[in-house]
Amino acid sequence: MKKVFTRPKSLKPTPFHYCPGCGHSIIHRLVAELIDEMDMSGKIICIPPAGCAVLAYNYFDIDTCESAHGRGCAIATGFKRALPDRIVFTYQGDGDMAAIGTAETIHAANRGEVITSIFVNNAVYGMTGGQMAPTTMLGQKTSTSPYGRRSKIEGYPLKITDLIAQLEGAAYVVRTSVATPAKVMATKKALKRAFEIQIEGLGYTLVEVLSPCPTNWKMSPKEAFIYLEEIMEKEYPLGVFKDITKKKES
Amino acid sequence: MDNAEKVLMKGTDAIAEAAVQAGCLCYFGYPITPQNEIPEYMSRRMEEVGGVFLQGESEIASINMVLGAVASGARAMTSSSSPGISLKQEGLSFLAAMELPAVIVNINRGGPGLGNIAPSQGDYYQATRGGGHGDYRMPVYAPGTVQELYDLTMKSFDVADMYRSPVMILGDGMMGQIMEPIVMHKREEIELPPKDYILDGASGRPSRIVKSLVLDVRAMEEHNWKLKRKYDLMKRDLPLFEEYMIDDAKLIVVAYGTAARIAKGAVNRVRDNGLKVGLFRPITVWPFPDEALANLAKQAKLFLVFEMSTGQMIDDVRLATHDKVDCEFYGRPGGVVPAPQEISRIIERHWLQREL
Numbered sequence: 001m002k003k004v005f006t007r008p009k010s011l012k013p014t015p016f017h018y019c020p021g022c023g024h025s026i027i028h029r030l031v032a033e034l035i036d037e038m039d040m041s042g043k044i045i046c047i048p049p050a051g052c053a054v055l056a057y058n059y060f061d062i063d064t065c066e067s068a069h070g071r072g073c074a075i076a077t078g079f080k081r082a083l084p085d086r087i088v089f090t091y092q093g094d095g096d097m098a099a100i101g102t103a104e105t106i107h108a109a110n111r112g113e114v115i116t117s118i119f120v121n122n123a124v125y126g127m128t129g130g131q132m133a134p135t136t137m138l139g140q141k142t143s144t145s146p147y148g149r150r151s152k153i154e155g156y157p158l159k160i161t162d163l164i165a166q167l168e169g170a171a172y173v174v175r176t177s178v179a180t181p182a183k184v185m186a187t188k189k190a191l192k193r194a195f196e197i198q199i200e201g202l203g204y205t206l207v208e209v210l211s212p213c214p215t216n217w218k219m220s221p222k223e224a225f226i227y228l229e230e231i232m233e234k235e236y237p238l239g240v241f242k243d244i245t246k247k248k249e250s
Numbered sequence: 251m252d253n254a255e256k257v258l259m260k261g262t263d264a265i266a267e268a269a270v271q272a273g274c275l276c277y278f279g280y281p282i283t284p285q286n287e288i289p290e291y292m293s294r295r296m297e298e299v300g301g302v303f304l305q306g307e308s309e310i311a312s313i314n315m316v317l318g319a320v321a322s323g324a325r326a327m328t329s330s331s332s333p334g335i336s337l338k339q340e341g342l343s344f345l346a347a348m349e350l351p352a353v354i355v356n357i358n359r360g361g362p363g364l365g366n367i368a369p370s371q372g373d374y375y376q377a378t379r380g381g382g383h384g385d386y387r388m389p390v391y392a393p394g395t396v397q398e399l400y401d402l403t404m405k406s407f408d409v410a411d412m413y414r415s416p417v418m419i420l421g422d423g424m425m426g427q428i429m430e431p432i433v434m435h436k437r438e439e440i441e442l443p444p445k446d447y448i449l450d451g452a453s454g455r456p457s458r459i460v461k462s463l464v465l466d467v468r469a470m471e472e473h474n475w476k477l478k479r480k481y482d483l484m485k486r487d488l489p490l491f492e493e494y495m496i497d498d499a500k501l502i503v504v505a506y507g508t509a510a511r512i513a514k515g516a517v518n519r520v521r522d523n524g525l526k527v528g529l530f531r532p533i534t535v536w537p538f539p540d541e542a543l544a545n546l547a548k549q550a551k552l553f554l555v556f557e558m559s560t561g562q563m564i565d566d567v568r569l570a571t572h573d574k575v576d577c578e579f580y581g582r583p584g585g586v587v588p589a590p591q592e593i594s595r596i597i598e599r600h601w602l603q604r605e606l
Contacts, residue, residue, distance in 0.1 A: 041452070042451050042452055042453035042454070043451035043453060044451055045322075045449050045450075045451060047318075054463055055463075057459040057461060060457075061452075061457050062451075062452055062457050063449035063450070063451055063452045063457050063458050063459075064449070064457070064458075064459050064460070064461075065317075065318065065321045065449050065459075065460040065461075066348075066459075066460065066461035066462060066463060067314070068314065068340055068341070068344050071310065071311070071314040071317075071340075071341075074306065074310070074311040074312075074314035074315050074317075074318070075314045075315070075317055075318035075321075076318060077304070077311075077315050077318060078276070078278065078314065078315035078316060078317060078318020078319035078320075078321070078322070078326070079318040079319070079321065079322050079449070080318075081276065081302045081304060081315070081318075081319065082275075082276055082302065082318070082319040082322040082323070082324040082326070083322050083450055083451075086322075086450065086451050087451075103307050103308055103310075103311065104307070104310075104311050104314070107306075107307035107311065
């Protein structure tokens with residue numbers, strides 16, 4: 001019988017610890033599939049964040065170096081500068097990428113570091129128990145914004161992907177979602193393009209993936225996926241913000 | 251050595267060139283006075299040797315770039331001065347936890363806060379007590395001459411690889427800025443443990459993890475004890491010190507770095523007046539040369555600790571000697587660099603008061 005579905009080689013046979021309905025498991029799988037399909041195993045290094053995905057090193061069967069909260073892009077810079085022919089990617093959450101690590105993120109992008117950042121945005125701090133994130137939406141209740149995020153007190157959702165698209169060092173900046181199977185496939189396509197552009201050495205690549213956190217959103221997985229598509233994608237429109245390869249073609 | 255050609259070199263340049271000679275191929279740092287000559291030197295020199303120089307967006311970013319580079323197997327360093335070293339403490343804790351080798355230079359300036367840019371020894375506690383969070387230590391060298399800056403920086407890279415640990419060079423604004431003739435030599439090859447932890451893409455081998463998260467408390471405890479065993483080996487093997495005019499000394503001045511240079515001048519002055527005074531100079535401030543100092547407690551009637559701070563190393567002197575001998579303190583914090591004459595007057599006062 002023809003095998004039509006199997007665990008990617010780059011994923012260890014370890015059950016994910018992620019909550020039911022969490023997007024990390026999907027995104028991990030996409031990354032692992034691409035590592036196999038693009039033959040990147042043996043030359044790729046992952047920098048997991050502090051956050052739920054810190055345990056990515058238990059799942060990806062590739063070299064991984066844990067990062068202090070927010071420092072992923074700086075560590076990735078160290079790796080890539082020392083080993084320019086390797087493929088280096090950070091896997092970061094919203095707090096990591098857009099709050100505590102804003103400086104590291106923006107400056108790595110601005111230097112055009114030839115790395116890829118996979119930025120999983122679920123609008124809350126997941127691992128610490130659902131506190132407000134820089135990407136928490138106005139009105140969204142979290143454990144530290146119990147009355148809903150108010151712009152006068154907590155400011156506005158930070159769209160770091162939009163900011164990074166303005167930087168000359170950024171080569172490919174895209175926002176995707178895992179809300180539906182079609183969007184999952186689009187996410188995989190975006191991740192593939194990001195790795196391709198890194199391999200071509202064209203600059204910094206960023207794939208923001210909108211992802212549900214049913215546990216901290218206090219929803220069922222089904223409700224969370226509906227919220228993701230109907231609410232979160234409105235605040236964070238999907239699309240390619242920058243692709244320097246397209247500019248060259250046109 | 252006497253016949254070897256000497257070159258006049260500034261302290262900061264000696265540190266940078268020693269690192270290059272030690273095979274350091276990655277430098278990451280952020281400007282701060284009084285150590286800017288190190289990144290400036292490296293920005294020129296790394297280009298020449300085919301290495302990496304990158305000015306980070308902060309000290310935090312710079313030490314994390316170092317972390318990435320050393321985890322990839324390269325020799326890497328960063329340098330800064332007191333306020334910047336505070337920012338690097340997170341990275342130091344992670345380097346210690348992940349058992350990664352790196353060299354960190356602190357050209358200590360006046361503090362706390364922004365303080366000033368003058369020489370100070372106010373960072374002793376931070377340097378020797380770990381500095382960052384968690385239960386760790388790291389070797390800290392406190393050179394007293396430009397030659398030592400060169401020699402000990404070079405040695406630091408080997409010590410870092412030998413023990414898989416961050417290593418600090420603790421200078422001060424004066425050590426960084428003075429110029430002295432030194433002999434530049436090549437690094438002696440020594441046997442070092444294989445780098446079986448590096449991440450360079452798991453080609454032809456199982457994948458590896460470099461991490462510090464250990465959620466299981468018993469496993470974390472075991473990791474803490476493993477680190478402790480390593481620190482015990484450092485305590486046994488690394489202490490370095492200099493004894494000056496110590497044989498018949500009844501009063502022993504204890505000082506390190508720039509303070510020890512001043513103290514040496516003071517010892518010479520009081521020796522001219524017949525006072526039996528010597529100098530004990532710790533070269534490693536962690537591990538502190540406890541044993542050597544404890545031995546001196548048998549002959550000394552008084553220890554006089556001189557620091558360019560309000561008194562930090564004095565704790566280690568008292569711990570090492572178990573307070574068996576009286577210990578007095580004289581300090582000039584805030585960036586003041588006193589002349590040897592001032593210290594000789596303090597020595598003479600104690601000598602006369604105690605009728606030594």
